[in-house]
Amino acid sequence: MLRNYIKIAWRNLRKHKFYSFLNIFGLALGLASCLLITLYVVDELSYDKSFEHADRIYRINADIRFGGADMSLAVAPDPLAFTLKKDYPQVEQVVRLRENGSQLVRRSENTENLKEEHVCFADSTFFKVFSLPLLMGDREKALKDPYTVVISQSDALKYFGNENPMGKGLTVDNEQTYTVTGVMQDISAQSHLRDINMLLSMSSNPESRLNGWGSHNFNTYLLLKEGVDPKQFENNFETVLQKYTAKWLVSFLGASLDEIRKSGSYLRYSLIPLTKIHLHSDRTAEINVNGNIQYVYIFAVVALFLLTIACVNFMNLATARSSNRAKEVGVRKALGSERSSLVNQFLTESVMLSFFSLAKAVTLAYLALPLFNNLAGKQVELPIREIGFWVSLFVTGGIVGVLAGSYPAFFLSAFNPLKVLKNSVELQGKGGYLRNALVVFQFVISVMLIIGTGVIYRQLNFIQTKKLGFNKDQMLIVNDAYALDNQVKAFKEQVMRLPNVENATVTSFLPTPSSRTDHTFFPVGQMQQDKGINMQKWAVDYDFAKTMGLQMATGRPFQEEFPSDSTGIVINEAAAKVLGYADPIGKKIFGYEDQELKQRIDYTIIGVVKNFHFESLKKNIGALSLVLSRSSGNVVFKLNGGDVARTVDQVELLWKKMAPGQPFSYRFMDEDFNNVYRSEQRVGQIFITFATISIIIGCLGLFGLSAYTAERRTKEIGVRKVLGASVTNIVALLSKEFLRLIIIAILIGIPIAWFGMNQWLNDFAYHVDLAWWMFFAAGAVAITIALLTVSFQSIKAALMNPIRSLRSE
Structure with a gap:
């Protein structure tokens, strides 16, 4: 039976090449875009999860209000880490990092320096907190002594080639020589520590010995013991403030902690999980530029939208073409076919088309991946060697095929065979409301993406052209x-x-x-x-x-x-x-x-x-x-x-x-x-790219629907032309139905887009206003695109010789 389903499905796909192409290409575009965005989202969500105890590592954040300034810091005072380790048994281990910026580095015996962009001071406990493999050296002793350094595998090759770097010297900033005591594996690109290639022993940094509770300069990490609740542990920070920081405040300001709080100032410490730093932290003194969870949500929604639009296209075209399959359904039912058999037949066609689209989608994604990586600043790859990837694709293809084909399958299989064979059933009304709703849904999404693209572009242009109060050009x-x-x-x-x-x-x-x-x-x-x-x-x-x-x-x-x-x-x-x-x-x-x-x-x-x-x-x-x-x-x-x-x-x-x-x-x-603003620029470029793809997918469906509408009304058009209707009248007649739907989509999409973009702009203290003309322009663009898509088929139908359509009458 399955073989028969597949054979009939293949014949139908070949018979209607034009509509099969629209469906396959539209669905492939949606699936390819969804696949690329999924790779991006998975990459963003994977940061810092490769460390062995990632679920128990937390960084200390500081929030300070004092002297008219509010500061959200990713750093803490130098004595805080080891004070917590000493006073609280819940803390298994601690480590501090002090970002030292770019440095000039050379082998001690050389005179030529190389520029090292990210150099950090680190406590000797670094490898006890972060399970980074040490390829050479002792994890316990590598950073223990002053003026020692652990370098990455890449830096070992850069400075020492094939030589063993252990025990050799590196001179930093033409001043101090550090002895290499370890070579670590390169830190994963999916880590907020990713650019660090050189760790200097913290005991070499004079700042680490100041014991200053008022100066916040150290990125501080805690490894909590199994079962410790981080929220409950945060309560201990108040005790630390009262016991240690309060003394410093009295010596510095002559005021107690309570007096400072009464004046509206405060100092608060909190914990952020290691795995949330990349997407949930944008504080002063971050070790690296982090991502933004909002953008992950936005792109996940865009991926869902693109896939939904592609599925909507399939449903629309399948239900619109129902009249061409009506007699087939009537004959099959008259000959004894059960409805379940017909549903299986149509679902088989849908799933088959979905797998064709999926194959093309993987090819498109593979070809577009270098461009996408350049656009997103990523290094993601298609995991084609992983069985799980292909299993996921297979399951996705099946689900998409069933979801996209479910309504057409049940819709077509429900026809009354007697009425169909007597041509007494009105087929168009059965699926018309759904098709109209789906077209509106498609263009609601398109209008939202057009508005979002316009707002992002204007904000980025505003940033580029705003008078900043200083020279930045030349x-x-x-x-x-x-x-x-x-x-x-x-x-x-x-x-x-x-x-x-x-x-x-x-x-x-x-x-x-x-x-x-x-x-x-x-x-x-x-x-x-x-x-x-x-x-x-x-x-x-x-x-x-x-x-x-x-x-x-x-x-x-x-x-x-x-x-x-x-x-x-x-x-x-x-x-x-x-x-x-x-x-x-x-x-x-x-x-x-x-x-x-x-x-x-x-x-x-x-x-x-x-x-x-x-x-x-x-x-x-x-x-x-x-x-x-x-x-x-x-x-x-x-x-x-x-x-x-x-x-x-x-x-x-x-x-x-x-x-x-x-x-x-x-x-x-x-x-x-x-x-x-590199992150915003990349988001804008990606947003524009996928907004364009969504519009293309929507237009493919609209193109197919307008072609079908023109085909269905061929005789009506012939009669109208014989009675004197002009080409303009015919085009207006065929376009009016779609224009109404686009206007409804605009009215629904504008308030949703306004809310979303207003939330995005609130991240900027200085931003453009959401002017009314921006929404009007987006609506005009949507209408223009829709009319251009529909007009091709409308003009083609209007120019057809009426004799050809009326001859059969």
Whole structure:
């Protein structure tokens, strides 16, 4: 019997090639898109799950409100980790990481440096918390001694080739030599620690010995014992605050923890599971740029939408073509076929078509995978060697086939054979309402995706064109200026002589955004906890404001003719507002350079710079201060156009002359700025791509339905033409039915899209408004696309010779 079902199904597919193609291609597009998005979603959900005790590892987060600033931090104080280990038996092990940024690294016996992007200090307990295989070395001792280093397998090959790296030296930043005591397996790309290739022993970091409860600089992880409830364990943080942090607050502010809380300030610690960091954490001082669970939800819904649209196409076309199968059903029933047999026949056709589509979908996904990976910034692969993958595909094909074919199967098998054979049954009304509902559903999704695409595009364009309060274009950043040693100033002056260079500044702090350096300041004579202001402090030179294009609201920037500027400070408007000064110029504030409260420095406010966006547009502009101090992280040059490539070559020649053996590394500030929003840009590109695919799939179905409608009304069109109807009248007649459905879809889709995109825009402190014309334009696009799709078949039918359609009459 099954063989007979398959044979008849094959004949029907071949007989109606046009509709079979529309169904197979539309379903294949939907399945391929769904497959690619599923790979993306699975990849995002798999982060950090490869570690052996991933379900028991937690990171400590800190939330702080003080001095007019709210901070959500992924870091904790340096003594917190081992204090918890000492005081609470629920803690099995702890480890701290201190991100050290990019470093210049070379073999000790060499003079040529290489740039290492992600270097971290780590406690010797790192391998007890994270079950990362150590290919060489002792897990217990690898990071125990000062000035030891564990490198990745990739770095071992990069620095030592085929040599055994154990016991050999690596010099970091031309200063300190570290002995290699271990080689670890490369950290998986599916980990928030993925870019770390070099771990320096934490005992080499002087910050780790300060025992400062007020400074938050360490990513801190706990491995809890089996059965420990993390929510209950969080209650212990209050005890820690009262026992340890409160003493530091009294020594620093002269105020108790309760007094600080009464003023509206707070310090809170919480735990986040290791496996949730990648998708649920976007805090200051994250080790890596994380993903966003919202985007995973969005893409999962888009995948479901695409698959649903493809299934809807099948159902629509199958029910629309019901009249062509009606007599077949009537004859089969008259000859004794049971309804279950007919249902099985039609479901077999549906499942067969689904598997054809699935085969094409896998091929399409395989061919599109490199493009998709480039678009999404991923390295996902089709798991074609895994049996589970093929089993999942087989099951999916069967489910899709049954779901897509279920209604047509039961619809067609329900025909009364007597009425069908006497041509006395009205077939169109039976499936018309469902087809109309499905068309509306398809275009509700399409309208939502069109609106979403438009809003995302406008927001990204807004980010690109918004006035940020500083120069970001034509700004050349030369990295690692400290490699020039005492020739930084000479390098800057020589580059300034090049014809295309306008200004230059030496600084480690850039508004793209830079790393945080939060400090607490007080008005002189007013060291009360409710008078403090928490703001970033950037060390800059005399040329910083001019080179960056910062505008002064009042006062002046640093100037060499004023020796007193060594104790001067420039604040931004946000800081002036928090301080509450109507006229800040000349006012004195003070702060401390260390946690020991030994280096108090008094500053005189000499200027207020207009607010500029030194952080992501997702955040409001916070308080910022500039102080005059030596900082040699980068040399930034403002170019005036011209031949940029030639200028870069000239800068590189000067670098190699003044810093032989040091790698020349540069970037442009607008690229840095774009990298901040790389995730949103990728999401936008992916969204646009799959929105386009959804529209194509919807149009395939609409094209098939319009072709069928024109075919069904061929005789009516012939009569109307004989009676004088024009081509325009005929096109309007055939298009009117679909136009009504599209308008209904627009009216349903707009409020849903408005709600969804409003939620997305709320992630940005600065964003575009959802103007009415955006929704009107999306509706116009949907109508235009639908009419273009329908009009092809409508015009074709209208131009047909009426004699051909009426001859049989």
